[in-house]
Amino acid sequence: MERLDQLFVLLKKIILQFAESFLPAPLLPFLSILVSITAIAIFAPLTMMYLTWLERKVIGRMQNRFGPNRVGIYGLLQPIADGIKMLTKEDVIPLGADRVTHFLAPVAVVVPSLLLFSVLPFGRNMTAVNLDIGLLFFIAVSSIGTLAIFMGGWASRNKFSLLGAMRAFAQMISYEVPLVLSVVTVVMIVGSLSTEKIVEAQSGWGGLRWFVFTPWGFVGFMLFFICSVSEVNRTPFDIPEGESEIVAGFHTEYSGMKFALFYMAEFLGAFAYSAMAATLFLGGWQGPLLPSWLWFGLKTFCLVFTMIWLRGTFPRFRVDQLMSYAWKFLFPMGLSNILAAGIWYHTPFPLSFIFATWILLLSFIGLSRLNPTGTRLERRTYRFAE
Amino acid sequence: MFVIWLLVISRTEMDKPETTLDTQMLEVNIGPQHPSTHGVFRMNVTLDGETVVRLKPAMGYLHRNHEKIAEGASYLASMPFTDRLDYICSMTNNLAYAIAVEKLAGIEVPERAQYIRVIMAELTRLVNHTLLVGFLLNDLGAFFTPTLYAFREREKILDLFEATSGARMMCNYMRFGGVKADLHPGFMEKLKEIVENYPRFLDEFEKLLTENEILMSRCQHVGILPKHLAVDASATGPLLRASGVDYDIRKVDGYSIYPRFKFRVPLGSVGDVYDRYYVRILEMRESIKILEQAMKEIPPGEFISKQGATGAKSPRTFRPPKGDAYGRIESPKGELGFYLVSDGTPNPYRYHVRPPSFINLTILEDMCLGCKVADAIIILGSVDIVLGEVDR
Numbered sequence: 001m002e003r004l005d006q007l008f009v010l011l012k013k014i015i016l017q018f019a020e021s022f023l024p025a026p027l028l029p030f031l032s033i034l035v036s037i038t039a040i041a042i043f044a045p046l047t048m049m050y051l052t053w054l055e056r057k058v059i060g061r062m063q064n065r066f067g068p069n070r071v072g073i074y075g076l077l078q079p080i081a082d083g084i085k086m087l088t089k090e091d092v093i094p095l096g097a098d099r100v101t102h103f104l105a106p107v108a109v110v111v112p113s114l115l116l117f118s119v120l121p122f123g124r125n126m127t128a129v130n131l132d133i134g135l136l137f138f139i140a141v142s143s144i145g146t147l148a149i150f151m152g153g154w155a156s157r158n159k160f161s162l163l164g165a166m167r168a169f170a171q172m173i174s175y176e177v178p179l180v181l182s183v184v185t186v187v188m189i190v191g192s193l194s195t196e197k198i199v200e201a202q203s204g205w206g207g208l209r210w211f212v213f214t215p216w217g218f219v220g221f222m223l224f225f226i227c228s229v230s231e232v233n234r235t236p237f238d239i240p241e242g243e244s245e246i247v248a249g250f251h252t253e254y255s256g257m258k259f260a261l262f263y264m265a266e267f268l269g270a271f272a273y274s275a276m277a278a279t280l281f282l283g284g285w286q287g288p289l290l291p292s293w294l295w296f297g298l299k300t301f302c303l304v305f306t307m308i309w310l311r312g313t314f315p316r317f318r319v320d321q322l323m324s325y326a327w328k329f330l331f332p333m334g335l336s337n338i339l340a341a342g343i344w345y346h347t348p349f350p351l352s353f354i355f356a357t358w359i360l361l362l363s364f365i366g367l368s369r370l371n372p373t374g375t376r377l378e379r380r381t382y383r384f385a386e
Numbered sequence: 387m388f389v390i391w392l393l394v395i396s397r398t399e400m401d402k403p404e405t406t407l408d409t410q411m412l413e414v415n416i417g418p419q420h421p422s423t424h425g426v427f428r429m430n431v432t433l434d435g436e437t438v439v440r441l442k443p444a445m446g447y448l449h450r451n452h453e454k455i456a457e458g459a460s461y462l463a464s465m466p467f468t469d470r471l472d473y474i475c476s477m478t479n480n481l482a483y484a485i486a487v488e489k490l491a492g493i494e495v496p497e498r499a500q501y502i503r504v505i506m507a508e509l510t511r512l513v514n515h516t517l518l519v520g521f522l523l524n525d526l527g528a529f530f531t532p533t534l535y536a537f538r539e540r541e542k543i544l545d546l547f548e549a550t551s552g553a554r555m556m557c558n559y560m561r562f563g564g565v566k567a568d569l570h571p572g573f574m575e576k577l578k579e580i581v582e583n584y585p586r587f588l589d590e591f592e593k594l595l596t597e598n599e600i601l602m603s604r605c606q607h608v609g610i611l612p613k614h615l616a617v618d619a620s621a622t623g624p625l626l627r628a629s630g631v632d633y634d635i636r637k638v639d640g641y642s643i644y645p646r647f648k649f650r651v652p653l654g655s656v657g658d659v660y661d662r663y664y665v666r667i668l669e670m671r672e673s674i675k676i677l678e679q680a681m682k683e684i685p686p687g688e689f690i691s692k693q694g695a696t697g698a699k700s701p702r703t704f705r706p707p708k709g710d711a712y713g714r715i716e717s718p719k720g721e722l723g724f725y726l727v728s729d730g731t732p733n734p735y736r737y738h739v740r741p742p743s744f745i746n747l748t749i750l751e752d753m754c755l756g757c758k759v760a761d762a763i764i765i766l767g768s769v770d771i772v773l774g775e776v777d778r
Binding site for chain 1: 412413414420421422433436523524525526527528529530531534535538594597598599600601602603604606632634637650651652653654655656660661664665668758759760761763
């Protein structure tokens with residue numbers, strides 16, 4: 001059991017021991033880093049490829065169709081076929097585009113989303129880089145992607161791209177605020193920004209003492225998840241690339257592998273944010289019986305599946321509704337969640353639960369009443385002429 | 387004291403000009419190649435940020451000289467061309483043209499043919515409205531799920547069309563004085579199945595959509611078309627009825643045998659996109675009622691009159707007397723009319739189509755001004771256009 005739990009850690013150890021026989025000692029730390037990097041560099045694109053497969057398959061099932069099933073059994077080789085297609089496609093750069101920026105944007109969008117993987121605790125002792133400020137690093141790096149998206153939209157010299165880029169900027173900056181606010185609660189309770197420490201703080205109760213089971217943790221989790229769906233531009237928050245309105249938004253003018261890189265960033269982002277949500281609120285790799293990395297994978301998969309499910313179900317918000325949702329609802333909710341977490345920390349157990357629940361319930365009801373778009377909705381009755 | 391000071395501050399803040407930046411309007415061509423213009427339609431939109439300040443529809447990308455071609459062909463030869471007008475509802479196009487020619491030549495239609503025509507027309511209405519709701523949701527940003535649910539149901543009806551007329555979309559089924567062929571033997575059982583299952587599908591569809599908060603907040607109070615404006619622009623069909631005007635040609639004109647059926651006309655109150663969506667759902671439910679009644683009452687007998695049958699066999703001998711006629715029906719999109727002038731030759735002297743989508747489209751700008759780009763798209767979707775009919 002213990003060995004299964006530490007499978008990948010042991011693998012790395014074996015590689016390092018093997019290398020010890022012929023490498024000089026000062027080079028070993030570098031090799032250790034290199035092994036981790038290689039693992040991530042293989043794991044991340046593979047995840048992305050099979051997430052596209054999963055999304056097409058799941059949405060296909062939701063829509064009474066099969067999804068890809070021609071290449072390989074269950075279409076399992078479809079991502080590879082897609083990759084080949086993408087690589088062999090013509091790369092079109094529009095006339096009058098800013099060529100350098102146009103080329104740099106897809107690169108700049110993928111690198112941060114790969115970097116995100118370095119601080120994720122994939123299992124016990126399985127964080128590639130155990131930074132003291134892992135969480136801060138995650139948030140800081142993930143927001144670089146916004147800039148890359150704007151680069152792409154601006155450099156394309158296309159009005160749809162520009163509109164999409166402007167939307168992306170407005171949206172991602174607005175949603176970063178409640179995202180950070182929801183994370184603050186965890187940092188307050190744990191007292192550390194290290195992702196390892198955050199997971200360790202959720203140990204106990206046979207591995208089920210997750211933050212999501214506390215009132216502030218639940219609200220924080222919801223806020224974090226909603227904001228992360230928005231941060232990776234997925235339905236119902238996919239206005240930057242809303243295909244029915246602005247064709248494809250910021251990546252309208254990208255083709256071939258460059259387009260695939262934008263797509264890759266989106267899927268890697270979706271995976272990384274889901275993994276982070278699992279780390280922060282669902283106990284990371286904590287869980288009974290199963291090996292730690294399997295628990296982590298399962299939790300992440302569930303969240304990714306929810307994102308796909310949302311995509312298969314919901315229509316899209318409008319720009320102004322999206323903004324007012326972030327600033328008028330999520331933002332104040334995040335603030336009151338911080339208050340609730342503070343009270344939770346400083347009062348003894350039964351009282352803390354009651355206080356925190358009441359604060360959150362009251363603010364939820366109050367905010368949803370105050371929300372002007374909420375009150376305008378009406379259930380209508382229709383008259384009939386004979 | 388503090389409050390007053392705050393008020394004063396906020397007033398002075400408000401009086402300031404909003405910005406000193408040099409801002410420009412953004413002119414965007416939405417279309418002719420665009421995922422949600424429902425064909426090759428172009429909207430020349432001027433945007434202030436995201437808000438639409440001017441919208442000029444540009445049509446004609448699909449112009450096929452339909453009317454002039456019809457003037458050079460015999461009356462019957464235009465029948466298959468009418469399929470291509472509104473290619474989603476070919477049956478109703480056929481019906482409107484057949485009614486116009488029958489008026490012109492004074493041809494009687496046997497009882498059974500009338501029932502068959504009503505059944506086909508109402509099935510077409512189901513097809514059209516189901517598809518429209520699906521595509522409207524696509525315009526709203528749903529990832530094809532409602533559309534594919536709609537396609538699943540549409541497929542069943544198209545199978546029926548195929549079995550009856552030989553074609554799924556370009557049916558070419560109506561003839562002057564009746565229909566091309568009688569219903570095939572298994573038709574009634576299949577129709578019964580559809581009629582029984584359709585309400586269940588609609589319930590499921592509505593559960594997904596009608597009270598969905600995103601759909602409500604996107605559609606309600608968006609693209610309002612006031613009553614008087616709708617009437618002034620001679621809008622017809624669900625677009626007009628969603629604005630609360632009681633005008634259904636099946637009731638007003640009572641063409642074919644519609645007065646025999648009991649059905650109601652749903653009317654909207656606000657005239658926004660949501661009303662247009664919901665009026666269509668309710669209309670489908672009424673169509674199912676008509677189908678139920680028609681299924682029970684359909685008599686045996688001839689499916690085409692003698693005169694019509696000879697006319698269908700040798701179209702060049704079909705010479706309506708001199709004169710003109712205007713035949714109109716309530717097609718799923720609105721009033722579809724054919725105006726024909728005969729000079730006694732086998733070809734019509736003048737052949738004019740009154741396309742509902744084209745005329746409904748003329749008020750697009752009035753509905754879209756002040757809305758966001760995303761709203762303009764769903765308003766266009768809720769008008770329900772087919773470019774084959776708009777451009778002809």
